[in-house]
Amino acid sequence: MLETHPRRALTGAFLSLFLMASAGAAPPKKAAKSSSRLVAGLPSEKALALGERMYREGILPSGEPLQAVVSGDVPVAGTAFTCVSCHVRSGLGSFEGGIVTLATNGAKLAQPRYWKFPNLLPEERKDLRVQTPMARPPYNDKTLAHLLRTGLDPNGRELNYVMPRYDLTDQDMAILTHYLWSLSAKLSPGVDDTTIRLATVITDEVSPEDQEAMLVPLNNYVARHNTHSSGFGNRMYLSIGGKEMSGAYRKLSLSVWKLQGAPETWGRQLEAYLAKEPVFALLGGISYQDWRPIHSFCESHKLPCLFPITDLPVISETDWYTQYFSKGYYQEGQAAARYLRSLDDPLRAFRVVQIIQDGPEGRDLSAGFLETWQELGQGGVKEIRLGKGETVNAATLRTLLQQEKPTAVLIWTGAQCFEGLDQVADSLDRPGFFFMSSRLLGPKLYGFPEKARAFTWFTYPFRDPKDEPNVSKYANSLLAGLSRHQPETRVSTRTYSLLQLFQLGLMDMDRNLYRDNLLDRLGMQRDQVLPDFLRLSFGPGQRYASKGCFIMQLSPGPDPKLVRKSDWVIH
């Protein structure tokens, strides 16, 4: 069920009482300093870049690793203990294995920290009936350097030895602290005291039905969220302690950014939208084309994009701003490679032919297969690319089988090859393994010729269809007003899932409305069971939440059913 905002806000706020991880977010004076000033003899921008490298990679301005001392006296290279690995990218800290990693971002360092009600803004705290002592006063350059070198905070408290001590020169220390003062110092664009602004992107080839299937649940969610503010008028939330919970609440607004024409022009259109209306993040979005131009735009503007509805994501281990459901077609290709490898005697050499339909789907399926196949130490893959309108018929298949004598054939095309497959099914020289993508076939999958079913395997990136209705039914709660529900497109169910996940991130951000914090908090979520994908899992910097794919076969008979042949994650 869709959990309501106030309840999550409540648990979120109670948790943070124990975690002490967050406080108010008034921008510190430090952050206002002009960027043209010199830091340790360097222009501010240059110092920030070097400080960021120290924080994220543990590398000193000289290129050497930072020296860290852990557990009292064990010196280790700071590249193994980067600040980011504990304090996370936004600097807001984390809670793991019973250890609270305090925040180290500019806004928090510039404010006193309290054990009790750590989230209150300074002006709210004045109204507390019982004033409690500070855990520590605000830091300044000197006390911050002292803490990082000795582990002693300005109150004289010795920090837990989990937090390493760092032996840094004055110059390097100035660069690191300059970076910390700037880190999550001001709330991100797209938020103010009352509202978080969001947008969703739609490209112009998307059918009106699919646009509606995404927009109806998105708008229903926003409308429902925005009625919750009235709940915060209640006495409990107006108490000072309650302020912590209600203070994080913002209304949401959602704009629809429609992109027209050639993908090369999308970047410019997006720039214009963003300039006109700065938003905090992109929520969902839908396109049948490559997501890359939107991905690149988000990367260059440091704009989070959560769970766009695309099967053509950008595959990258280092990009940060777009969080996808899965690797799409690429992931199906990977699953085919792993499954094929697991099928047989590991010493046997496969001769594989990939037949690839022109277009981004075929490109990603074959790349996913080939890269994984090579990682598994396999070779011997022949690729045949079909031009526009070219199909695989019985004659082309026969020639291919005679010439190449493959042991496995991957046909990354639509249903036009069915007839050919039916005709070669009885040939003695046909290979034992054929693979196709269920996603590319769509509903036509169920018309697959009976004779070829025993030797053809399908990549299927979703939950077993017989288990799906039990989970997907929850999405109905957001579908009021949708003219026709088409579960087979999985657009409205994926929208439901992305909203659930966005909500988790939103709650866990509390008042710390920084774009990187949203992605950090998502990275800390537990596994989620939501429609479509069997399991969604998260981790710091992980950007593809569904990590599995089933391999299926079709049962014999006039009304074929999918039969599972693999685990979700294929090793």
Ligand code: HEC
């Ligand atoms: C292995 C995990 C780890 C690493 C690596 C680490 N920290 Fe920490 N840090 C912590 C923990 C845990 C605390 C809280 C300790 C406590 O409360 O006793 C902390 C506390 C701090 C504090 C004090 C915050 C306050 O409110 O008083 C600052 C500042 C800080 N770290 C900065 C850094 C910087 C900068 C780096 C990298 C150069 C770094 N930390 C690396 C775990 C880590």
